[in-house]
Amino acid sequence: MTAGFPRAEVLIDLHALRHNVTLLAERASGAEVMAVVKADAYGHGALPVARAAVEAGATWLGTCSLREALDLREGGITARLLSWLDLPTADFAPGVEADVDLTASSAGELARIAEAAGRAGKRARVHLKIDTGLSRNGCPPAEWPELVEAAAAEPRVEVVAVWSHLACADEPDHPSVDAQAKRFSEAYDIARAAGLEPIRHLANSAAVLTRPDLHFDLVRPGIAVYGLNPVPRPEDLRPVMTFRSAVALTKRLPAGESVSYGHTWTAERDTTLALVPVGYADGVPRSLSGRMDVWLGGRRRPVAGRVCMDQLVVDCGDEAPAVGDEVVLFGPGPAGAPTAREWADKLGTIDYEIVTSMYRPRVRRRYRGETA
Numbered sequence: 076m077t078a079g080f081p082r083a084e085v086l087i088d089l090h091a092l093r094h095n096v097t098l099l100a101e102r103a104s105g106a107e108v109m110a111v112v113k114a115d116a117y118g119h120g121a122l123p124v125a126r127a128a129v130e131a132g133a134t135w136l137g138t139c140s141l142r143e144a145l146d147l148r149e150g151g152i153t154a155r156l157l158s159w160l161d162l163p164t165a166d167f168a169p170g171v172e173a174d175v176d177l178t179a180s181s182a183g184e185l186a187r188i189a190e191a192a193g194r195a196g197k198r199a200r201v202h203l204k205i206d207t208g209l210s211r212n213g214c215p216p217a218e219w220p221e222l223v224e225a226a227a228a229e230p231r232v233e234v235v236a237v238w239s240h241l242a243c244a245d246e247p248d249h250p251s252v253d254a255q256a257k258r259f260s261e262a263y264d265i266a267r268a269a270g271l272e273p274i275r276h277l278a279n280s281a282a283v284l285t286r287p288d289l290h291f292d293l294v295r296p297g298i299a300v301y302g303l304n305p306v307p308r309p310e311d312l313r314p315v316m317t318f319r320s321a322v323a324l325t326k327r328l329p330a331g332e333s334v335s336y337g338h339t340w341t342a343e344r345d346t347t348l349a350l351v352p353v354g355y356a357d358g359v360p361r362s363l364s365g366r367m368d369v370w371l372g373g374r375r376r377p378v379a380g381r382v383c384m385d386q387l388v389v390d391c392g393d394e395a396p397a398v399g400d401e402v403v404l405f406g407p408g409p410a411g412a413p414t415a416r417e418w419a420d421k422l423g424t425i426d427y428e429i430v431t432s433m434y435r436p437r438v439r440r441r442y443r444g445e446t447a
């Protein structure tokens with residue numbers, strides 16, 4: 076292995092991604108699918124992911140910021156786009172011009188969108204967001220009638236949807252899910268009573284998989300598109316990202332010698348070490364030192380000593396891998412191989428954070444399964 080030798084690489088399997096989108100579309104009770112591609116598609120690369128998601132049946136794409144949505148338009152994406160969180164200083168006119176659906180969480184935001192639509196000479200498509208209990212963005216119920224009235228009376232705006240976001244859908248029995256659904260229904264009734272005929276969307280990945288009663292017209296899966304399962308029961312999702320490197324050097328280490336900064340690991344007997352040229356600058360958390368394995372030569376092997384900025388060392392016992400052999404840090408398997416979920420569990424976080432933090436200048440991204 077020479078030319079293709081990956082120093083640090085995330086391999087993005089778009090076949091797996093299309094499989095996941097197809098599965099989610101089948102599970103969506105006839106609702107349309109908005110693949111959420113915020114944060115550079117959870118670290119997987121927004122444009123290639125957007126293209127593959129659309130090929131597999133997503134008719135909408137969701138982004139956090141308007142900038143992210145405009146980047147998709149400029150990249151040639153023609154699917155419906157929705158963005159939902161911008162600063163009060165944002166100029167929405169380029170969004171209106173580029174046919175990006177925009178979110179209003181307050182009467183003030185609605186007014187700024189309407190003003191931008193006036194400048195763009197085109198009606199803005201707006202989704203009114205009700206805060207049903209996440210208490211993050213979205214309009215509080217007390218201010219909702221005012222927002223709805225303002226939207227209904229605003230000729231520069233077309234109200235497309237009423238929407239909200241769930242706090243605890245990954246715990247399917249959590250009582251907040253029903254409580255939020257009830258507030259959502261009340262908000263929708265208020266919009267209807269004001270003469271609006273919006274579609275509704277509420278479900279994230281977990282609710283797509285567990286709450287068919289909350290699918291409405293459109294669902295917004297994110298993490299499941301990337302093959303990571305947010306719910307307790309097994310699902311046929313395929314992880315899309317593999318983080319890998321390769322053996323750069325091997326050496327024999329005599330018993331009693333120690334490895335890496337701080338000498339936290341000492342060889343109990345003669346052993347072979349494999350040096351892998353990835354470290355915390357490449358997304359391997361230093362806090363996994365002493366408690367992580369890699370997949371090398373068809374089995375798990377422990378990392379010896381501290382993870383450094385640029386390198387880590389694997390204890391291979393009496394087996395000697397070859398320079399250039401693939402080392403998988405995490406990925407879809409085979410069974411027994413480290414996963415993003417395993418890292419997340421050890422670190423006290425969620426796999427969302429693991430994959431999203433893999434967007435790093437030193438880590439090359441490679442795609443498998445791109446269509447021309």
Ligand SMILES: *Cc1c(COP(=O)(O)O)cnc(C)c1O
Binds near residue numbers: 278280281299
């Ligand atoms: C991130 C996000 C989603 C997707 O959530 P997942 O749990 O990744 O499925 C859906 N809707 C909104 C508003 C989001 O911010």
